[in-house]
Amino acid sequence: MGNETKIPAPTIERLAQYSRPLESLLESGTTVISSEKLARLCGVNPAQVRKDLAYFGEFGVRGVGYDVADLLAAIKKILGSDQEWALCIVGMGNLGRALVENENFKKRGYRFVAAFDSDSRRVGTRLPCGLTIQPISRLKEEVESLMVDIGVISCIPPEAQRAADLLMDAGVKAILNFSPAQVRTPECCVVQNVDFSVKLENLVYHLQKIEETGRPG
Amino acid sequence: MGNETKIPAPTIERLAQYSRPLESLLESGTTVISSEKLARLCGVNPAQVRKDLAYFGEFGVRGVGYDVADLLAAIKKILGSDQEWALCIVGMGNLGRALVENENFKKRGYRFVAAFDSDSRRVGTRLPCGLTIQPISRLKEEVESLMVDIGVISCIPPEAQRAADLLMDAGVKAILNFSPAQVRTPECCVVQNVDFSVKLENLVYHLQKIEETGRPG
């Protein structure tokens, strides 16, 4: 199938999830996998796996399955994670510091090239990864000259919108927002929100239901 | 409307999101808000807001809107975030340390009461929040005696499933999983996954599309 169909957002989300077990399978020497087995590893329906992949082409062999290495390469190509991407981060509290050192990001080709904070007491600090925390006033210049692709927001909620505006003004087209505040952007800039406390509140809702009824709600 | 209807999962997710701007509105002294304005603050459809709330009762006044304080209290009650909850955490790398110190968690009544790590070099470390990192071997006893409600997993992927098994064996019914690995649980235990790199790969997919077509895919 061609490139023209509109791809459902959940499909993109799942493609990334499929790649995790595929990496393990590749390391462990498994060369071929069926949609059924991959589906079980990811906790989804086998038809879902086949349909998701079919949006982008025919990667499998009927009667056999999918070649692990080929499929992983294809998914990475589709997602764009076969390339390196430059990130910057705004807000160097505990979370910000943990993120710039994160091994998962490094392993997948996401490279932090600049770190900013609005608190002058943090500016100038040299981080273990080698970066030095810079003032927000340097953001635009740095982001432009280092050709940052993605901005990560890990500042306090009241500063989140301003961080987003500065990033966009500097030409950033994609934002990963860890602050529990809605960030408004024009259509040309993509935002993904990661709100831990929303997830916790979800859990807590189900816990309550378990206590009341013995089953998750 | 009664308590009997099956509530859609996205509704629960959004209720938590509604509570964020409501908190700000309450602080800023706004007493009443319409579904339209709340919807705009959260980036959703106004009818969606009304329908989500209607699953749990009639909170609004026709011709007027919703009382901010009442609505916030009602949502917290529904979600269970009007209570305090005890958390423990497994895996005290950079991310784990950032999570136990996180101000958002504290503010919302989520209290870390124990921290564990499988690496003996980390065990015994006293954390700024006052907790001391304990060995995994102490997990079951501690979790039981401290009556932990929720387990947070922030260890490396190959250890994630074992961490989940230990937590469940100790009676934990809800898990927040930060490791990029699928965690298998029986139906009686709820899991929420927070996978940063999946979100990043999502962004990168859209970035590629922007480069190709000038518009997000």
Add this chain to the structure above:
DNA sequence: GCCTGTGAATCCATTCACAGCT
């Protein structure tokens, strides 16, 4: 006039079931 609460209509995603290839 304004805004909520809600059935009806629409839209979208998931799952089924089987044709088609190896």
Add this chain to the structure above:
DNA sequence: AGCTGTGAATGGATTCACAGGC
């Protein structure tokens, strides 16, 4: 026989549009 690729069927969730109350 086995497993993919895919139209058709199902199942949910979102949005519309308006009746009902302030």
